[in-house]
Amino acid sequence: MEMDLNAQVKKACFLQRLKDFPSKLKDGVTKRIKHVQKFGKDDPRRIIHSIKVGLSLTLVSMLYYVRPLYNSFGVSGMWAILTVVVVSEFTVGGTLSKGLNRAFATLIAGALGVGAVHLARLCGHKGEPIVLGILVFSLGAAATFSRFFPRIKQRYDYGALIFILTFSMVAVSGYRTDEILVIAYQRLSTILIGGTICILVSIFVFPVWAGEDLHKMVANNIIKLANSLEGFEGEYFPSSEKTSKGTNSSVREYKSINLTSKSTEDTLANLARWEPGHGRFRLRHPWTKYLKIAGLVRQCAIHFEVLNGCVLSDAKAPQDFISKIQEPCSIISREAGEALKAIAKSIKTMSRYHVCVNTHIKNSKNAIENLRLALKVSFPETDKDLLEIIPVVTMASTLIDIVSYVEKISESVDEFSVLAHFKENLDPKLSPELGQHHLLHKGTVKPVLEGDNEEECNNSPHVVIAVHDEQPPTVNENNVNLGAEKTTVVVV
């Protein structure tokens, strides 16, 4: 009886499951499709790239579909298909690097291969495979070894691979055919056709520039640092009402810089060097300088790790001690954050904001002096022991370190801005030269334009009306031209 009951229960379970199966399958498929859709929406360039590859494949298939083309290339057309598949990279730099590597390596290796076959034929029919074997072995091994050298690996790795490939194929098949020149010619020409299609599609159909990605990435990493600093202020001093903009998530924004940026940046800088001038970037844009800035940003992010440790630390110092250093610490983090934002803006717009940046750095340095003073004063008063204030002191000294890194970043961006021909963008309000003019009238009014105030140099946006007794420097003209982007307008 029990057995029967058990069997019946099992059967019922099985039937239920069978009933549920279609709905479960549907749920699973819907979930999967949504995931894929979200993935595509996150970066629509992925979808575009996939369509571009499909397009290149269709174009290159014409070598087979169109009779006159097939008559001249025959089955060699498949080398063109192969080239399209392996050369189509996400970025223009990647495609150019692979395409050029492939073309030149095929050319050189093809010529050497033809030479090797002719040399081997001099040794008679028995000696031929031996000579060819020795040549293939030694050139193959040498080219493989060359791929270990960092310089070659970085830029010509694919070329070395194709060199081995083409040389071996031409040399070995030369043993069995007399039409070796025809083979070499067809292989080279089809590779050129495939490579050209790829490069043209890559450059002219929604191009993805590695250089632009690198540029944005470095600027965004600096913004992440700024956000983390702001978030830190809000989290460490939750009592301060004005400054509680930061949320938990923004404090940890720096984390992504530490872990993943280095190798991506290296790759992008490497590919960017293959790209022609595009948009705001000239042909010989100083791409390697980005790596220097990015290195400093990463060093700075390491200090954020320590700052984060202080935020998460359970051992909080006595409130009266914290409240004494709160103001300078808040100012330091806010001003350093503003400086970072101005630096990021300078990179993004490719114009120089060094006056603005320097002012913020100066402000944060003044705050450091105040912090030092506060530490000096509050020290003898408190009768708590040193242990309790260790985390706070660590936090303070880390903040000071961060300011010095912000200064270093600013210096290296300054250096870079000269090499990259940034537009000059003096903020006349803050410019020291303007201070020399005799000021007749000055006042502030509420902003007329409603813009993106967050990115502004000043926390409270306002229009400065300054009436001078002489003509201001011509620099102001630039400023007015850029007025649409800024809410601070100088009316002279």
Added chain:
Amino acid sequence: MEMDLNAQVKKACFLQRLKDFPSKLKDGVTKRIKHVQKFGKDDPRRIIHSIKVGLSLTLVSMLYYVRPLYNSFGVSGMWAILTVVVVSEFTVGGTLSKGLNRAFATLIAGALGVGAVHLARLCGHKGEPIVLGILVFSLGAAATFSRFFPRIKQRYDYGALIFILTFSMVAVSGYRTDEILVIAYQRLSTILIGGTICILVSIFVFPVWAGEDLHKMVANNIIKLANSLEGFEGEYFPSSEKTSKGTNSSVREYKSINLTSKSTEDTLANLARWEPGHGRFRLRHPWTKYLKIAGLVRQCAIHFEVLNGCVLSDAKAPQDFISKIQEPCSIISREAGEALKAIAKSIKTMSRYHVCVNTHIKNSKNAIENLRLALKVSFPETDKDLLEIIPVVTMASTLIDIVSYVEKISESVDEFSVLAHFKENLDPKLSPELGQHHLLHKGTVKPVLEGDNEEECNNSPHVVIAVHDEQPPTVNENNVNLGAEKTTVVVV
């Protein structure tokens, strides 16, 4: 006259240069050759790998040189050459991953391609290229899109590439030939031949295992941390004579962990999963656990960056304050360094030293308590202001953080050691179980064996003679068996 003189001087210069040219060329070439030799000597596996590739190429060339083989494969032999060139990777994991990806992708795409051609033929001669074009476009685009998904990118990127390649080639060439099954069969079989040659050469001729590299890398990174700690002690407290082992270079050893390890480790762990069981590693060795340990090591290395800042800092605290905390700090860094060394040894020998590690961690924790006490006591005595001692306090709190990371690393290695079936290696002298036996006699004598004392658990190597009133647990047998490796011998 002057012109003449000038011309004469120029001519003399030119002749001199021409004379120097051969010797300069010789110097340049010698320098280059020495550089290459040094590069090869640094890691002789590079030379071996190059020879292995040459060997595989020579083997696969037989498809052309040997008449019966050429008769059966014909020009398709070049696919075998192509496979050898692209599949030959430095590590066994890399070769297996590429070879298997290539083989399975070719199989699936070849079958689909043949199916696509048959489908297209149903649509008549005019419809055929259109249907083929649509199929190639859509499958090519879909497979390209799939390559963006991290999971596929990590393990099956090459497979997806070969899928697009084979499907396009079979489908497109199917339009012009009726021997499509023969083409697909020849392509598949030659790829299998090439892939098999590569895999066999890779596994049986001086194999390079990605898993072993990862294993060694993680252990070495932990040793680098230990060396940096030791070096730090020597550099920060140069007065302490006993401890001045560390040199400038060893303090900075941790740097290489920060910058380059992450991506290399990820790649190695990825490739290691493709490898069969080898040496001490079983088939399902917990490779991903290495990444967890490596992540903690990297987090720890970040704190070393702060410690390094303290070493380099100009603002040195008053000597009397430093001298008060010197002892506990020295002990912390020494014991934490010893714990790290024991952890690294545990990984390297794949045996558990957790008693030893725990003792060192416990010692360093005791020293932390002493440090806290020292800070408490020395604080009110000094009448210097807080600013001067900030760097020292930062240093001390960073050391405390480092100990907590060492503990975390130890825990995660413990966890890993269970999964990876480490040998049990109880040090009975330190084992708590042994304490329960009634000790009759106990004493220490100078070591008899001269071994590598540095790696030993105790700073002063000695032989412990413990006479118990009952049989000790069987664990001791293991210990005696391992006696050759250790200078601590238990005589019962």
